[in-house]
Amino acid sequence: MTEIMTNYEFIEKHTCKMYLIGSFVLPHEVNVIQLLQEGQDAEYKQLVAQMNAVEGDGDMRDNPHRTTNNEVSRINEAVESLAKFKMTTVVDYPKATEQRTTIGSRVRLAHKSDGEESMLDIVGFRLGYPRGVIDPLSSEEVTALSLESPVSQAILGYEAGIERSFQTTSGATEIVRIISVDQLAVAEQFTQDN
Numbered sequence: 754m755t756e757i758m759t760n761y762e763f764i765e766k767h768t769c770k771m772y773l774i775g776s777f778v779l780p781h782e783v784n785v786i787q788l789l790q791e792g793q794d795a796e797y798k799q800l801v802a803q804m805n806a807v808e809g810d811g812d813m814r815d816n817p818h819r820t821t822n823n824e825v826s827r828i829n830e831a832v833e834s835l836a837k838f839k840m841t842t843v844v845d846y847p848k849a850t851e852q853r854t855t856i857g858s859r860v861r862l863a864h865k866s867d868g869e870e871s872m873l874d875i876v877g878f879r880l881g882y883p884r885g886v887i888d889p890l891s892s893e894e895v896t897a898l899s900l901e902s903p904v905s906q907a908i909l910g911y912e913a914g915i916e917r918s919f920q921t922t923s924g925a926t927e928i929v930r931i932i933s934v935d936q937l938a939v940a941e942q943f944t945q946d947n
Contacts, residue, residue: 756775756843758845760857761851763844764851764909767855775840778841779846779876779877780846781943782876783843789880847936849936853910854908857936857939857940858874858934858936859888859939860935861932861933862904862930864929865928865930873895873897874896874897874898876939877899879902882897908931912931913933917930
């Protein structure tokens with residue numbers, strides 16, 4: 754994690770359609786990524802040691818070899834998914850006065866297709882987002898969205914009251930209206946002293 758950017762710089766560059774290169778994470782996500790990387794490194798070393806300790810004729814079709822090789826493959830896939838975060842830009846949390854949706858915003862959306870509402874946190878590292886996050890004001894469950902998601906791309910830089918459309922992964926067009934943007938909720942949720 755080498756670069757630091759203010760949230761204002763991030764959203765200004767996005768709003769001006771400047772090409773943002775690399776990955777972007779919030780300050781609390783840096784520790785999560787590092788812990789996951791360290792855990793994968795330790796797990797990988799342990800599996801390599803197990804592979805070296807497996808007795809037998811060395812036939813890779815043997816069950817102990819297959820199991821261990823499957824685990825090594827799983828860890829390699831996880832390491833690859835984290836690789837893009839090795840050199841990333843840390844974006845500070847948005848200021849309370851920022852009205853546009855940005856990384857670190859908690860957003861309430863109304864979905865025009867079914868009238869349902871959803872509460873979403875826009876984050877840089879969705880894989881590190883815990884399950885079961887509850888908004889303390891509404892008691893609703895909050896879902897994490899990565900910056901790359903079609904919904905995030907549609908609403909980034911826009912304020913409450915604006916309608917935006919995007920293509921779902923199935924190819925359908927979805928229309929959402931931004932009901933509210935809370936700039937403090939994510940920072941408070943993940944930086945509070947436990």
